[in-house]
Amino acid sequence: MLTIPDYRLRLPGPTAVPERVRQATALPVLNHRGAEFKAMLTECQQRLKPIFGTAHDILLFAGSGTAMMEAALANVLSPGDAVLIIVAGQFGDRFVSIGKALGAAIDTIDVEWGGALDAQRVAERLKQRTYRAVVMVHNESSTGVAYDVAAVGAVVRDTPALLIVDSVSGLAGIEMKMDAWGADIVVSASQKSLMCAPGIGLAAVSAKAWKAIDRDGRVPSFFADFRRARASLEKDGTPFTPPVTLVYGLLEALHMIDEEGLANVLKRHSRLAAALRAGVQALGLELYNRPDISSATVVSMKVPQGLEGGAIVQHLRERYRTVIAGARHPSQTGKVIRIGTMGMVSETDIITDLRHLEATLKDLGRPAPAPHAGVRAALDALAVSA
Numbered sequence: 001m002l003t004i005p006d007y008r009l010r011l012p013g014p015t016a017v018p019e020r021v022r023q024a025t026a027l028p029v030l031n032h033r034g035a036e037f038k039a040m041l042t043e044c045q046q047r048l049k050p051i052f053g054t055a056h057d058i059l060l061f062a063g064s065g066t067a068m069m070e071a072a073l074a075n076v077l078s079p080g081d082a083v084l085i086i087v088a089g090q091f092g093d094r095f096v097s098i099g100k101a102l103g104a105a106i107d108t109i110d111v112e113w114g115g116a117l118d119a120q121r122v123a124e125r126l127k128q129r130t131y132r133a134v135v136m137v138h139n140e141s142s143t144g145v146a147y148d149v150a151a152v153g154a155v156v157r158d159t160p161a162l163l164i165v166d167s168v169s170g171l172a173g174i175e176m177k178m179d180a181w182g183a184d185i186v187v188s189a190s191q192k193s194l195m196c197a198p199g200i201g202l203a204a205v206s207a208k209a210w211k212a213i214d215r216d217g218r219v220p221s222f223f224a225d226f227r228r229a230r231a232s233l234e235k236d237g238t239p240f241t242p243p244v245t246l247v248y249g250l251l252e253a254l255h256m257i258d259e260e261g262l263a264n265v266l267k268r269h270s271r272l273a274a275a276l277r278a279g280v281q282a283l284g285l286e287l288y289n290r291p292d293i294s295s296a297t298v299v300s301m302k303v304p305q306g307l308e309g310g311a312i313v314q315h316l317r318e319r320y321r322t323v324i325a326g327a328r329h330p331s332q333t334g335k336v337i338r339i340g341t342m343g344m345v346s347e348t349d350i351i352t353d354l355r356h357l358e359a360t361l362k363d364l365g366r367p368a369p370a371p372h373a374g375v376r377a378a379l380d381a382l383a384v385s386a
């Protein structure tokens with residue numbers, strides 16, 4: 001059997017899958033249109049709604065997060081429709097590529113990577129042109145910033161435009177209040193804060209978005225047509241075969257979230273991310289992003305002068321079995337490393353990350369300012385937030 005011992009998966013997704021969730025996915029496959037599985041799908045829906053902060057339908061697809069980013073756009077666009085995309089990192093950039101592929105007329109609001117967004121910039125652009133949708137990334141995993149969806153929702157809400165939000169790496173790790181904040185389509189996926197294996201894509205859809213989806217003349221799509229998914233949902237099903245065993249896993253993960261309590265889950269994420277940030281800064285690493293807008297699900301830091309990000313990632317993996325992420329976008333290559341703080345992460349994980357990072361930096365010729373500086377700073381941060 002394939003096993004990889006001593007492997008610490010500490011990426012900003014996919015995240016380590018808790019044993020309970022992993023075992024759930026080993027249960028026998030059921031008839032995906034039978035009563036037993038339909039009950040599970042319905043329960044997933046019910047448990048997901050408070051996490052999305054919505055009373056609306058949540059659609060479930062086989063697919064990764066990107067499939068849902070594409071589906072969100074494809075379901076509302078007609079060829080040539082104008083879309084305003086907020087680009088603050090790699091995933092904003094990916095939305096631009098998807099929009100182009102779908103034949104949209106794309107305008108962007110370019111935010112300095114790691115920097116803040118002023119929602120007034122969105123308001124001004126909405127006065128100049130009619131957009132089918134404004135698109136934003138809630139939690140920009142490439143830079144470590146969580147953006148204020150409520151602020152953007154407030155300026156989009158009373159315009160004809162829809163607000164499409166990628167919360168793939170945010171949902172279940174940072175607060176999402178889709179209905180209250182005025183988001184129209186929120187997409188996510190199973191393998192980030194939802195601490196499940198990769199393969200399930202999710203989309204929650206507002207009444208305003210359904211109006212756009214229900215009109216004729218949209219760009220062609222079949223598999224990910226939200227109308228087909230809604231029709232099946234009315235019968236507690238999915239239009240095509242869903243990843244049955246992953247749904248078991250998702251359901252188990254949702255049970256775990258409810259047992260801990262969503263508010264406690266979110267608090268744990270922000271507390272552990274703050275401790276990790278304190279630790280890496282004490283090791284002499286600068287945050288990649290503006291600190292006051294830091295994400296609670298990923299910590300993104302600059303690689304010290306003279307070192308190469310890829311070398312740190314490689315050494316951490318080979319010598320210490322801690323698997324973190326480097327840069328994914330060409331503009332960041334070698335300059336950034338990222339550690340996930342999403343999903344089933346504990347204090348012990350954060351302390352171990354910092355031990356391994358300190359040892360790695362030392363091995364690469366950059367010893368910490370003082371022994372255990374990172375661990376100490378993290379423990380201090382945890383003590384004040386306990």
Ligand SMILES: *Cc1c(COP(=O)(O)O)cnc(C)c1O
Binds near residue numbers: 069139
């Ligand atoms: C991980 C991620 C995605 C989706 O990536 P997939 O590999 O397609 O699942 C989308 N947006 C953000 C912000 C992400 O972090």
